[in-house]
Amino acid sequence: MSKKIVSGHGSGGKMMNDMIENIIKKILGPESIQLDDSAILSIGNETIAFTTDNFTISPIFFPGGDIGKLAVNGTVNDIAVMGARPLFLSCGIIMEEGFEIDLLQSILQSMKRAADYAKVKIVTGDTKVVQKGNADKIFINTTGIGLIENNIQRLPIEVGDRIVINGEIGDHGIAVMAERNKLSFSEELYSDCSPLNHLIAKIIESYPRSIKFMRDPTRGGVASVLNDIVKNRFFSMKLFEDELPIKKEVNGVCDLLGIDPLYVANEGKVILITKEEDTDAIVELMRTIKEGVSAKVIGIITDEFTGKAYIETPIGGKRILPILIEEQLPRIC
Amino acid sequence: MSKKIVSGHGSGGKMMNDMIENIIKKILGPESIQLDDSAILSIGNETIAFTTDNFTISPIFFPGGDIGKLAVNGTVNDIAVMGARPLFLSCGIIMEEGFEIDLLQSILQSMKRAADYAKVKIVTGDTKVVQKGNADKIFINTTGIGLIENNIQRLPIEVGDRIVINGEIGDHGIAVMAERNKLSFSEELYSDCSPLNHLIAKIIESYPRSIKFMRDPTRGGVASVLNDIVKNRFFSMKLFEDELPIKKEVNGVCDLLGIDPLYVANEGKVILITKEEDTDAIVELMRTIKEGVSAKVIGIITDEFTGKAYIETPIGGKRILPILIEEQLPRIC
Secondary structure, eight states, X not given: OOOBXXXXXXXXXXXHHHHIIIIIXXXXXXXXXXXXXXXXXXXXXXXXXXXEEEEOOSSSEETTEEHHHHHHHHHHXXXXXXXXXXXXXXXXXXXXXXXXXXXXXXXXXHXXXXXXXXXXXXXXXEEEEEOTTSBSSEEEEEEEEXXXXXXXXXXXXXXXXXXXXXXXXXXXXXHHHHHHTTOOOSSOXXXXXXXXXXXXHHHHHHOTTTEEEEEOOOTTHHHHHHHHHHTTOSOEEEEEGGGOOOOHHHHHHHHHHTOOGGGSOOSSOOEEEEOGGGHHHHXXXXXXXXXXXXXXXXXXXXXXXXXXXXXXXXXXXXXXXXXOOSOSSTTOO | OOOBOOGGGGSSSHHHHHHIIIIIHHHHOTTSSOSSSSEEEEETXXXXXXXXXXXXXXXXXXXXXXXXXXXXXXXXXXXXXXXXXXXXXXEEEEEETTOBHHHHHHHHHHHHHHHHHHTOEEEEEEEEEEOTTSBSSEEEEEEEEEEOOSOOOOOXXXXXXXXXXXXXXXXXXXXXXXXXXXXXXXXXXXXXXXXXXXXXHHHHHHOTTTEEEEEOOOTTXXXXXXXXXXXXXXXXXXXXXXXXXXXXXXXXXHHHHTOXXXXXXXXXXXXXXXXXXXXXXXXXXXXXXXXXXXXXEEEEEESSSSXXXXXXXXXXXXXXXXXXXXXXXXXXX
């Protein structure tokens, strides 16, 4: 029996990682898919970050954004978390026949606004049209180049280092899911879709030796990023349950859908591992920047277990965060 | 009435160019879509070429190649014709659920072979899965970076310059079309899908000041490239009808479908405008390289008209090549 692709292969969870390891990397070679968000490359005398993302989100317009804004910010963020300054984006569009030109214009305007705000340029593009029913409205690929100006020296992660996030968890995935399923709320939920490069540049500028790790928790959510960091390591990550910033509406929808917000995609969040002694100052600095106003410490590196991410409740209970097998929320990016 | 996207918007013809000019460039800015095949960018102290392409070809396997080989060579060629050395590619895959993993493996193997042959590295990727019926099997985006090592000084095109092509015209589009429509031939037709970078590097190395223009005639074919060059210029391009290298099978299918092979996509061809006095030597050099063995002169720059591309028959008849409005062969790349 020939095996077939299922939705879990695009999930950000274990099924996807297995496909990357056992099929893609085996064929294209180990350098083809880096676990980091961008490839780091030497080109002439410069060092650049290079990253690609397809956006197939449904619906294409959602509270707080649309596929265009998401495509720009998603790629900007994958570059920024590598410590690079995002400079240039390409934009590859696939549309089905019958797609409304008005909607295309809205999406392009949104891309332009997002690019201007992030201070990146969209410099090249490609457009393909397929027959109706051969694509779902519009898919966008953005591929980006960033310049690494200061080599950040990433010191090794140690027990006592802190886990910092710049704001609330799970808004993007839940806002998209609520829109898709026409759930209604007293207070509306919005995607956190936003660029992280200005925030990250400020942190790196002020604390170049205090950031041990950065990653944007998109597909697979916060828990998957933490599990990636601790995999095969001799330390663990403890999250303080009552410090986790999660909106009650997000928790409400998660309860309804039977999912955990820690596995839900974010599109304007960054997780930092910071040196213990500089953590307070970093959080304070982050709070002076729009994308970091709600920054806070959510956890600590421990040696209580090895290679696990876990939550500690206020009364000392512990719950290990399992490795995600397949995404609960398809097509949220 | 809201206007809708039709297949012509992805055609490589006038409808697509109008959309690029009137919608995409107006919104994203003039630098967003360059008429050349790649954007030329300064990054730190280096100059690079940066280009993106979506591949939505149907069928995904065809005589002479598949979507994977095409995705690598197409992007390699867009970089090479800018005079840059292709170095790195990204690979963004969108698949529908149910796509056979065996086929994915074949396509990836084909990408790897093509990348190795072209001496480029696939360094980063992304995979998305959509529900069955929301994509047609598999779409691939490749985005590439090339380094410009020697600034080619492109001298202005003058009357008397020659038009050179490295081989036969229309094979790719017709091979794909024949496969799609299950046409059968006594002799099989194969796509010309191949990388042009080794050929172009050799030409530039030996004749850095003799190449006035290079472009790969993909969507829209040879005639569209020539029309692009002469648009609003004070010279014309004359093609010698009996010098045009077109296989009799290609002509046969074109007659059957009522299309002109000069408007059919090629995927391993380059059109050069060469300085008159160096043309013979350039053609001779090209013939020593695999991708150039059938190189020949097909035309000349004249001042007989202004801004036209036209064919001269052996008995002196002239036929102007009109600007393509919409593609006759959708989804050939």
